[in-house]
Amino acid sequence: MVRLREFDEEKALDAAMQLFWEKGYEATSLSNLTSKMGIQRPSIYSAFGDKKQLFEAALRKYTASHASYVRAKLQNHSSVREAFRSYFEGLVEEEYEGGPNRGCFCINTMVEVAPHDEKFEILTREHQMYLSVVFQETIERGIQSGELKNSISAKVLAQTLVVSLIGLTVVMKSRPERSFVDNSVSVILSLFNTSKPREQNDE
Amino acid sequence: MVRLREFDEEKALDAAMQLFWEKGYEATSLSNLTSKMGIQRPSIYSAFGDKKQLFEAALRKYTASHASYVRAKLQNHSSVREAFRSYFEGLVEEEYEGGPNRGCFCINTMVEVAPHDEKFEILTREHQMYLSVVFQETIERGIQSGELKNSISAKVLAQTLVVSLIGLTVVMKSRPERSFVDNSVSVILSLFNTSKPREQNDE
């Protein structure tokens, strides 16, 4: 049957993702979207549904890509401590290279949309939980190899690293002096040296 | 001369603050504002200027009030460690009591507005820097009293606490399991026990 789609759905979704990432949900209009995606309004609606559904598809694309980026980054070093150091410092470096200060799409959504829309509360939470698990597994790898003390609770440390990561990403949106974030990163990384955060209540 | 204003400017601004705090800048319309503030459109414009200016006034009111709240909270305990414990745990407790999940107005603005508007980049940054100084002074008080080791860099630790505070506030927007934040808080507070965060580069 019939006429086939003339545009690349993945490329169009990617353009939408970039736009929502940079401007957020409310501030991005359908006119913005059509021009950046290079397709007309009815094509968006037929391919992705309404604005909220398109936003969801864009966010899912982001989280999937971000998750695999983080996984790769952490597996890239044999030393676990080095892996996290490289990840955190790279994050800071990237944000201070100038450029448009987009931060993390998922975190932006957590702040702007999650409190008013349960679907996005769940979506963003699940991504953070996934990151936490990836961190935890990486830390456990370090414990098993003997690099890290086994007195460290991998899970609790991983959770704290996720919180710290979010804090760093958000604070950089106000472009503080670089020493501010650098100092924080070094303290956060020092958590790998200290003995054990005691686990509290956990399922 | 002449007719005097019939509404309480402070009460109206407070209502605007609540609304912007809960919904953000873009999602709050002038119709929302007029009904919540209890005054008509032209009264808003004559008293506060346009929407952006009203938003700025609301944010300034918030940061002033928040700053004095934090100062009071930290001075409330003779033990510095207890003061921070009470502050962080109170923050978590508050957010898990149900309610509308507004988080922190300044952090919300840092994410939604600061990247696209330099005035708000500066405003939000200055508030974080102020909090950092309040934290630092509190920590120094603890060092002088002998409660904390003087090997701790008060400044660097304060900066890290601000970052952690932001991370906690933001992650709670996705309503993670309580143990997640509780664990993180206990790790963050354990920073008071550890020896030295080394200071890096600082003016």
Next chain:
DNA sequence: AGCATATTGTACTGAACGGTATGAAATGAT
């Protein structure tokens, strides 16, 4: 070739947006 089907571009919908013109109402000064 011709029909059925899906996608395209154009143009439009009603509603909501931020912001304002205007005149009536209300006050203080004279």
Next chain:
DNA sequence: ATCATTTCATACCGTTCAGTACAATATGCT
């Protein structure tokens, strides 16, 4: 009491919003 002045409520401005109707276009199947 009158008048200048300011605030108030109503009603409106042009623009932009998200979403859609429709006709023209392009393809695959028979």
